[in-house]
Amino acid sequence: MTEPAAPLRLTDYREPAYRRLPSPVRDFVEGGAGDERALDADRRAFARVTLRPRVLVDVSAPATATELLGAPLATPVGVAPTAYHRLLHPDGELATARGAGRAGALYVVSLFASRTLEEIAAAATGPRWLQLYWLRRRDVLAGLVDRAADAGYRALVLTVDAPHLGRRHRDARNGFAVPPDVRAVNLDPALMAAAHRPAPGRSALAAHTAEAVDPAVTWPDLAWLRARSPLPLVLKGVLTAEDARLAVRHGADAIVVSNHGGRQLDRAPAGLDVLPEVVDAVAGACPVLFDGGVRSGTDAYAALALGARAVLLGRPVLWGLAADGADGVAGVLDLATAELAHTMALTGRPALTALDRTAVSFTPAP
Numbered sequence: 001m002t003e004p005a006a007p008l009r010l011t012d013y014r015e016p017a018y019r020r021l022p023s024p025v026r027d028f029v030e031g032g033a034g035d036e037r038a039l040d041a042d043r044r045a046f047a048r049v050t051l052r053p054r055v056l057v058d059v060s061a062p063a064t065a066t067e068l069l070g071a072p073l074a075t076p077v078g079v080a081p082t083a084y085h086r087l088l089h090p091d092g093e094l095a096t097a098r099g100a101g102r103a104g105a106l107y108v109v110s111l112f113a114s115r116t117l118e119e120i121a122a123a124a125t126g127p128r129w130l131q132l133y134w135l136r137r138r139d140v141l142a143g144l145v146d147r148a149a150d151a152g153y154r155a156l157v158l159t160v161d162a163p164h165l166g167r168r169h170r171d172a173r174n175g176f177a178v179p180p181d182v183r184a185v186n187l188d189p190a191l192m193a194a195a196h197r198p199a200p201g202r203s204a205l206a207a208h209t210a211e212a213v214d215p216a217v218t219w220p221d222l223a224w225l226r227a228r229s230p231l232p233l234v235l236k237g238v239l240t241a242e243d244a245r246l247a248v249r250h251g252a253d254a255i256v257v258s259n260h261g262g263r264q265l266d267r268a269p270a271g272l273d274v275l276p277e278v279v280d281a282v283a284g285a286c287p288v289l290f291d292g293g294v295r296s297g298t299d300a301y302a303a304l305a306l307g308a309r310a311v312l313l314g315r316p317v318l319w320g321l322a323a324d325g326a327d328g329v330a331g332v333l334d335l336a337t338a339e340l341a342h343t344m345a346l347t348g349r350p351a352l353t354a355l356d357r358t359a360v361s362f363t364p365a366p
């Protein structure tokens with residue numbers, strides 16, 4: 001029997017992953033909102049990037065190590081928060097944590113993790129942040145924030161682009177509900193019941209979000225969260241200069257430029273298209289991270305050149321997880337980092353600090 005070929009590209013993890021998964025889970029992972037225009041836009045934006053290589057530079061040792069909110073990282077490529085990893089692998093987030101740790105990468109754990117924050121912390125060897133949605137139940141939010149600090153999470157990532165869940169037609173058509181054996185174990189089962197209730201023609205996750213997430217939250221509410229926790233506060237899902245300036249004014253310690261992988265607002269811009277405007281608006285006041293459509297280390301390079309301090313991977317990490325557990329997660333992150341280092345070498349920019357807008361040719365979509 002011949003061995004399967006080793007993955008050479010992040011997308012090589014996709015097919016082995018989906019061979020192992022039921023099709024509604026595949027749709028849940030791959031899908032976007034509405035007509036999936038924002039999902040497509042993420043990929044199309046990267047297709048418009050060309051690189052501007054410089055030559056006769058010493059590129060014998062391209063260095064990807066960096067630092068983020070005080071934590072050293074071997075790579076600026078990290079793990080975006082994604083829900084319910086036990087849908088993809090029996091070890092769930094424990095495998096993700098082990099893989100990220102092995103790659104020296106940041107892991108942003110989802111509020112809807114299917115392992116406890118404490119178990120994940122015990123499996124992790126690298127820095128991790130906790131992602132939150134603003135729950136109607138502030139007492140529950142407060143409890144999570146305390147647990148995160150106690151378990152050594154180094155930042156809170158408040159996702160601000162999902163006051164309502166995006167209209168994800170694939171999930172609605174599939175009547176998608178989270179299977180009963182996969183649970184968001186960090187939250188009270190009563191709070192999660194709607195996510196497990198299948199109904200034809202609708203997404204249980206949309207119903208659950210409507211029940212659990214507070215859509216009335218506004219900028220002044222952030223003060224409560226900041227006062228409640230000593231951890232730095234990161235806002236994920238900012239797509240305009242106006243909101244970037246508000247984020248800075250309201251004390252955000254970092255921003256993630258993201259259209260939620262095209263899963264929230266259809267016709268949202270690609271994150272890459274608005275990254276330069278957000279970076280300009282922030283004007284160095286805090287680090288800007290990026291996610292959405294990154295499918296190679298060269299894509300990561302482009303986002304870093306346009307001003308991101310780090311780049312997060314959503315679906316590719318899930319492909320790695322489903323295909324090969326912790327090894328697959330580490331494989332995806334290591335491959336992206338190796339491609340990034342290679343691109344840095346071939347463009348004559350051997351340090352991340354040498355990556356600036358002169359490294360790419362890119363015109364944001366109007």
Ligand code: FNR
Nearest residue numbers: 029080081082083110159260261292293313314315
């Ligand atoms: C997500 N994303 C997400 N974001 C978040 O803040 N909390 C969450 O629980 C989830 N869950 C989730 C599940 C799945 C299956 C996917 C694909 C995505 C969005 C995620 O953090 C990130 O913004 C995008 O996935 C980035 O785009 P790519 O890399 O998937 O193209």
